Each structure stands twice: as C-alpha cells, then as structure tokens.
Amino acid sequence: MNMQNDLLIKALRGEKVDRPPVWMMRQAGRYLPEYQELRAKYSFFERVETPELAAEITMQPIERFGPDAAIIFSDILVIPQALGFEVTMNEGEGPRLPSPVRTAEQALAVSVPDVVDRLHYVMDAIRLTVQRLDGRAAMIGFAGAPWTILCYMVEGKGSKDFSRVKQFCYTEPEAARHLLDVITKTTIDYLKAQVAAGAQTVQVFDSWAGLLSPEDFSEWAFPYLKQISEALSGLAPVILYPKGSWYALERLATRTTASAIGIDWTVTPEYARNATRNEITLQGNFDPSRLMMAPNEIKAGVNRMIDRFGAQRYIVNLGHGILPNIPVDHARAFIDAVKEWSK
Amino acid sequence: MNMQNDLLIKALRGEKVDRPPVWMMRQAGRYLPEYQELRAKYSFFERVETPELAAEITMQPIERFGPDAAIIFSDILVIPQALGFEVTMNEGEGPRLPSPVRTAEQALAVSVPDVVDRLHYVMDAIRLTVQRLDGRAAMIGFAGAPWTILCYMVEGKGSKDFSRVKQFCYTEPEAARHLLDVITKTTIDYLKAQVAAGAQTVQVFDSWAGLLSPEDFSEWAFPYLKQISEALSGLAPVILYPKGSWYALERLATRTTASAIGIDWTVTPEYARNATRNEITLQGNFDPSRLMMAPNEIKAGVNRMIDRFGAQRYIVNLGHGILPNIPVDHARAFIDAVKEWSK
Numbered sequence: 001m002n003m004q005n006d007l008l009i010k011a012l013r014g015e016k017v018d019r020p021p022v023w024m025m026r027q028a029g030r031y032l033p034e035y036q037e038l039r040a041k042y043s044f045f046e047r048v049e050t051p052e053l054a055a056e057i058t059m060q061p062i063e064r065f066g067p068d069a070a071i072i073f074s075d076i077l078v079i080p081q082a083l084g085f086e087v088t089m090n091e092g093e094g095p096r097l098p099s100p101v102r103t104a105e106q107a108l109a110v111s112v113p114d115v116v117d118r119l120h121y122v123m124d125a126i127r128l129t130v131q132r133l134d135g136r137a138a139m140i141g142f143a144g145a146p147w148t149i150l151c152y153m154v155e156g157k158g159s160k161d162f163s164r165v166k167q168f169c170y171t172e173p174e175a176a177r178h179l180l181d182v183i184t185k186t187t188i189d190y191l192k193a194q195v196a197a198g199a200q201t202v203q204v205f206d207s208w209a210g211l212l213s214p215e216d217f218s219e220w221a222f223p224y225l226k227q228i229s230e231a232l233s234g235l236a237p238v239i240l241y242p243k244g245s246w247y248a249l250e251r252l253a254t255r256t257t258a259s260a261i262g263i264d265w266t267v268t269p270e271y272a273r274n275a276t277r278n279e280i281t282l283q284g285n286f287d288p289s290r291l292m293m294a295p296n297e298i299k300a301g302v303n304r305m306i307d308r309f310g311a312q313r314y315i316v317n318l319g320h321g322i323l324p325n326i327p328v329d330h331a332r333a334f335i336d337a338v339k340e341w342s343k
Numbered sequence: 344m345n346m347q348n349d350l351l352i353k354a355l356r357g358e359k360v361d362r363p364p365v366w367m368m369r370q371a372g373r374y375l376p377e378y379q380e381l382r383a384k385y386s387f388f389e390r391v392e393t394p395e396l397a398a399e400i401t402m403q404p405i406e407r408f409g410p411d412a413a414i415i416f417s418d419i420l421v422i423p424q425a426l427g428f429e430v431t432m433n434e435g436e437g438p439r440l441p442s443p444v445r446t447a448e449q450a451l452a453v454s455v456p457d458v459v460d461r462l463h464y465v466m467d468a469i470r471l472t473v474q475r476l477d478g479r480a481a482m483i484g485f486a487g488a489p490w491t492i493l494c495y496m497v498e499g500k501g502s503k504d505f506s507r508v509k510q511f512c513y514t515e516p517e518a519a520r521h522l523l524d525v526i527t528k529t530t531i532d533y534l535k536a537q538v539a540a541g542a543q544t545v546q547v548f549d550s551w552a553g554l555l556s557p558e559d560f561s562e563w564a565f566p567y568l569k570q571i572s573e574a575l576s577g578l579a580p581v582i583l584y585p586k587g588s589w590y591a592l593e594r595l596a597t598r599t600t601a602s603a604i605g606i607d608w609t610v611t612p613e614y615a616r617n618a619t620r621n622e623i624t625l626q627g628n629f630d631p632s633r634l635m636m637a638p639n640e641i642k643a644g645v646n647r648m649i650d651r652f653g654a655q656r657y658i659v660n661l662g663h664g665i666l667p668n669i670p671v672d673h674a675r676a677f678i679d680a681v682k683e684w685s686k
Contacts, residue, residue, distance in 0.1 A: 158503075163666050166632035170640075213608040213630050246589065247609060265556040266590060287556050289509035297513075323506050 007068045008138035009200055011281055011315050012237035012259040020306060020314045021068035022338035023140070024331065025241075025262075026321030027061040028073045031331060034060050044089040048074055054125035059132050064328070065335040069138040072126050072194070076144030076205055079186055080153050082118040083110055100156035101168075104175035112185045116193045123197035130198035141199030143191055145206035145242070146183040146224035153179065162211045169220055176220070184224045188231040195236045203239040203262065204228055210244015210264075217248050226256045233257040239283060243320065249275035265319035269308035283315035286334065291318075291326045295333035302337035311343065350411045351481035352543055354624055354658050355580035355602040363649060363657045364411035365681035366483070367674065368584075368605075369664030370404040371416045374674060377403050387432040391417055397468035402475050407671070408678040412481040415469050415537070419487030419548055422529055423496050425461040426453055443499035444511075447518035455528045459536045466540035473541035484542030486534055488549035488585070489526040489567035496522065505554045512563055519563070527567045531574040538579045546582040546605065547571055553587015553607075560591050569599045576600040582626060586663065592618040608633075608662035612651035626658035629677065634661075634669045638676035645680035654686065 007021035029035060035057060038047060047053045057073040077087045077095050088096045101107050116123065130139050144152075152158075154165040169176040191202045209221050221242065229238045240252055241262030252261050253276035260281035263272050272282050290301060306316065316338045322331060350364035372378060378400060381390060390396045400416040420430045420438050431439045444450050459466065473482050487495075495501075497508040512519040534545045552564050564585065572581045583595055584605030595604050596619035603624035606615050615625050633644060649659065659681045665674060 161632065163632040167635040170633065170636045214611050268557050289504065289506040290513065292510040293513045
C-alpha cells in the first residue's frame with residue numbers, strides 16, 4: 001500500500017481527487033507558539049540558514065494540523081543575498097536592503113552567481129524536510145518573482161506605491177531589464193536545485209504584481225514568470241501567485257506552462273474559472289482576516305469556497321499569508337474543514 | 344459670452360464636450376513649491392481649518408496650470424474629528440487616531456453630530472474658493488467613503504492588511520453597521536453642506552475598498568456608497584472612487600445614482616467601459632508613477648489614454664493622488680496634453 005500523500009501533485013496535474021488538497025501560505029509562522037519559541041532563541045537568518053531549524057519550522061504545521069503540503073521555511077530575499085546584497089531583518093519592521101540599487105550602473109554590475117553554492121542551506125533544509133515528511137505531505141519549494149525581487153532591490157523595503165522601482169523601469173529600462181534577466185536566471189537555477197533536492201512543486205510569489213497596470217505587467221512581470229515556468233517545465237509543476245493581478249489570469253493560464261495559479265480574495269471563484277477558461281488548477285483564496293471568525297463559520301466558509309471553485313483542479317489555501325494573530329484552533333478549523341469535506 | 348468653464352459638469356452629465364476635462368487627485372500637494380512654503384509655516388490642521396489658507400492652497404494648482412476643476416484642500420479624517428475622535432498628523436508618518444474604536448460599546452456610543460457646525464471651516468473655504476475661481480474651473484467637494492473612514496476609526500492608522508477592521512466587522516457586525524450608518528448620515532449632511540456652499544460636484548474616496556473581497560464589498564462598502572449617491576441625487580453629480588475595486592464597477596455604474604466612477608491604473612479603459620456598459624462617465628487612470636517619465640512621454644501617454652477611453656463621458660485624471668516627488672513641469676505636461684488634445 002502506497003502511503004504517499006499525492007493529493008497536491010494530483011491536483012496540479014489535473015488528475016481526479018476525492019477531495020481537494022489544502023495548505024496555508026505562511027503556515028509555518030508567527031501564529032504558532034512552537035514557532036515563537038524558536039523565534040525567541042534564534043535570529044531570522046539563523047532560522048533560515050540552519051537547515052535543522054528551517055526543517056523543524058517547516059514541519060511544525062505538518063505535525064500539528066496535517067495539511068497536504070509543506071512549504072520550506074525560507075525567505076524570498078535570499079535571492080538578493082545570493083546576488084551580493086545585504087538584507088537585514090529587524091523583527092516588526094520587515095526586511096530591508098540597506099544598499100539598494102539606485103543607478104543604472106549599479107544594476108548593470110549585477111551578474112548571475114553560483115546560487116546553488118550560496119544558498120546550499122535551503123537545499124539542505126529541503127532534503128532534511130523530505131526525510132521527515134516521509135510522504136505525509138508534498139514538499140513545496142519557492143522563490144520570489146523577478147518583479148517582486150526587483151521591487152525590493154530598488155526600493156530597499158516594502159512601499160505604499162513602489163514609485164521608485166517604477167521610476168527606475170521607466171527611466172532606465174535597459175538596466176531594469178538586465179537586473180530582471182539576472183534575477184530570472186538565478187531564480188531558475190535556484191528552483192531547479194530545490195527540485196533536485198526534493199521539492200515536488202515550486203511556487204513563485206509575485207507579491208507586488210498588483211501594483212502594476214496591465215501594460216506594465218506585460219512588460220515587467222509576465223515575461224519573467226513565463227521564462228521561469230518554461231524552464232521548470234517537465235521538472236516540476238509550477239504555481240504562479242501574482243497577488244492583485246486579476247487582469248493577468250487569462251494570459252498566465254493560457255500563455256505559460258504553469259500548472260496552477262494562486263489567487264487572492266478580491267477574485268471570485270467564478271471570475272477566476274472563467275478568466276482561466278477552466279483550463280488550469282487554481283489555488284486560494286480565503287481572506288486571511290476571515291480566520292478571525294469563529295471556527296464553525298470558518299468551516300462553513302471553506303465549504304462554500306470549495307463548492308464555488310469545484311473540488312477538482314483546486315488547491316484550498318488562503319489568498320495571502322496567515323496573519324500572526326490568528327488563534328491556532330482557527331487555523332486548524334480551516335485545514336479540518338477540507339479534510340472533512342465530502343461531495 | 345459665458346466665461347464659465349463647464350467642461351467637468353458637462354462630462355459628468357454625459358453632455359458633449361470638445362475635449363475631456365482634466366484635474367489631478369491631490370493636485371494641491373507637496374510636489375508644488377508654493378504648497379511647501381505654506382507647509383513650512385503652518386501645521387496640517389492649521390492649513391485645513393483656516394479657510395483663507397485652505398482656499399489659497401486649493402487655488403495654487405489652478406493659478407499654475409489651469410486644470411478644469413479645483414478640489415477643496417481638506418482631509419477625509421475631518422469626519423472622525425466631527426464624530427468626536429482625535430486625529431493627529433505628524434508629517435511623514437500619515438494620520439493617526441490615538442484612541443481608535445476597539446469595542447462594540449465604543450462603536451455604539453458614536454452618534455451623528457451637527458457636522459455643519461463642527462466643520463464650518465470647510466464650507467467657508469469652499470465659499471472663498473468659489474469666489475476666487477470666478478468660473479475658471481469647477482468646484483469639487485469631497486469626503487471619505489464610510490468603509491474607508493471605518494478602516495481609519497478602527498485601525499487608528501493605515502494598515503497593510505486591515506485585518507483589525509475586518510475582524511471588527513466579522514465579530515461585531517451590528518456595532519460595525521451602526522458606525523457605518525452614523526458615518527454615512529454624517530457624510531451626507533457634510534456633502535450637502537459642501538454643495539450648498541458652492542461645490543458643483545462631490546467625490547467620495549473609498550481608498551481602502553480594494554482590500555475587500557467582492558462579497559465583503561457588497562456588505563461593508565456598497566450599500567453606503569449607494570445611500571450617499573442617492574441622497575445627493577438632484578443636488579450635485581457624485582463621483583465614486585473605489586480604489587482597487589475593479590470587480591464592483593458594474594454594480595456601481597448600474598445600481599447607484601452616481602454620475603461618474605473614478606478608476607485606478609490596474610483597470611484598462613476597455614475593461615472599465617465594458618464593465619460599466621458604456622453607461623457612465625469614467626475618471627482616471629494614469630499611474631501616478633508614470634509622471635516620472637519625460638514630459639513628451641507623459642503627453643503621448645495621455646493621448647493614448649484619451650483615445651482608449653474616448654473623449655466623451657470621460658474625465659482625465661490620475662489613478663491615485665500625485666506623488667510628492669513629481670517635477671512641476673511633469674504635472675504641467677499632464678494637464679497641457681489634455682488642453683492640446685484634438686480629435
């Protein structure tokens with residue numbers, strides 16, 4: 001008897017499942033008391049760069065709730081680090097690049113590194129986690145999308161309007177394209193290494209895609225998402241998560257080789273299915289704030305969501321990362337609702 | 344000969360125009376050196392609460408660029424102030440409510456004030472501005488939408504995810520609805536007073552509407568936008584600006600009495616016209632970051648935008664407020680492009 005939990009991979013391949021798979025973005029995170037214990041003892045980068053710790057954190061939600069997938073505990077800003085940029089993380093204020101890219105010259109000086117060498121600890125953490133998972137859940141690798149990484153590299157931190165990175169693209173398009181190319185090539189090497197280490201699928205987080213107009217998305221985000229999907233094609237299914245870019249669902253579904261698209265809660269299931277022509281697996285899209293509701297209301301909401309998306313070609317998830325103040329029992333109710341779901 | 348500039352009002356009424364009207368959200372703002380001079384001398388609330396200063400600031404972009412509308416210099420948070428809440432504004436960090444609403448009891452204790460008495464200085468500023476405008480540009484009044492005001496009143500400040508206000512709505516729906524009702528009634532009184540003072544149209548800013556799922560928008564934003572539009576119906580045309588709520592364009596166009604909808608740059612002109620069934624005037628939607636481009640590129644972009652929206656039932660504007668770092672000549676290029684436009 002095969003004990004492998006292959007629900008996620010089946011959903012990504014469009015194969016029939018008895019129920020949809022479920023996991024939560026940022027499921028290994030601050031809402032978990034066992035994560036807070038490690039957070040009190042080790043700095044952010046100690047947690048990310050110590051394979052034993054990263055694997056332990058990745059496993060925490062698996063041991064507690066038994067979702068159908070584990071996503072490696074890491075950060076999208078390991079790519080700027082691999083490109084030679086310092087990244088600082090002061091708890092509470094989010095990540096910072098103290099020396100961001102501000103001139104064309106600085107951008108043109110960046111070249112593709114040996115990412116497997118520089119980020120070996122991520123691959124080590126994936127190998128360790130795969131052993132511990134022992135088939136109970138699928139292993140997900142991830143990276144930031146090139147546009148989102150460019151945002152951080154130029155802005156130096158999160159922003160309300162990302163006007164600086166847009167200005168950089170508008171006024172120094174060649175330098176911006178060079179940097180996006182370097183990020184893309186590095187990300188492809190990195191994701192391939194994650195797959196070689198045992199990741200069964202990879203998710204690409206375009207957290208800031210929604211700040212772009214449809215035209216700018218075509219120029220500064222889409223081509224790089226397409227390249228990454230194609231480079232991974234045949235190696236592992238790719239999940240693209242272009243937060244806020246409702247207008248790009250059709251072209252991502254029909255003009256890339258991605259296996260799934262993650263959507264946020266501003267998109268209705270009906271709109272998403274229609275925009276993607278029922279051709280691709282969808283993932284999402286419970287509003288993370290709705291996990292503040294009572295557990296029975298969460299379960300009712302999850303059931304309605306599955307009814308609307310349909311149980312096939314669907315991965316139950318939040319529309320964005322779980323919030324730090326969510327009670328553990330509410331997170332459990334979200335996962336349990338899917339496991340208890342029946343046609 | 345009638346010297347009245349009636350382009351904006353004609354566009355709002357759907358009457359034929361020779362060219363579309365143009366103004367810029369936050370056109371009286373930090374990018375203007377003459378605004379910075381007053382900002383150095385007077386605090387934010389001195390500027391807002393002194394009719395002479397508010398009128399002078401409102402007139403600054405009119406004197407400099409001659410757009411087709413003036414929007415009264417004020418702030419959406421005058422409504423929480425009128426409801427008895429302290430609002431602080433430390434330059435650089437945005438507005439704060441030091442004692443936000445955190446319990447149902449606090450929410451239920453809020454009642455409709457005599458807003459015309461409390462905010463008389465806004466009406467005084469409008470009267471002064473109308474005199475100075477002398478018909479050169481239309482006078483626009485404004486208020487925040489109830490959902491956006493509720494966000495500030497519960498969160499106490501801007502937020503990345505607005506999880507606290509959503510949690511309040513989900514767990515204390517009656518208290519949230521009471522507060523939204525009070526905000527709505529107060530806003531209606533306030534907008535009517537602005538119209539009586541000389542505002543020829545009013546814009547309702549739902550800056551945080553895009554954080555809501557379509558279902559939550561139906562419950563927590565739409566009914567209040569609809570009430571406000573209906574209450575102003577016959578008095579002045581209403582412009583609704585639900586930033587980020589692309590999914591609500593159809594119902595706002597067809598199920599409210601609003602005269603126009605303002606859209607941000609994530610919505611293409613074609614999508615917006617189609618979603619609103621070509622039935623309503625649209626306003627927008629130049630990405631404010633694009634004003635960093637060279638003036639000739641700005642002009643080309645404005646021309647393309649007018650071609651795509653069409654010159655009728657259209658108000659040229661940005662998709663959000665102008666950014667503080669935009670060169671004055673770039674703002675001028677935006678306005679001039681419209682004035683130079685010809686069929």
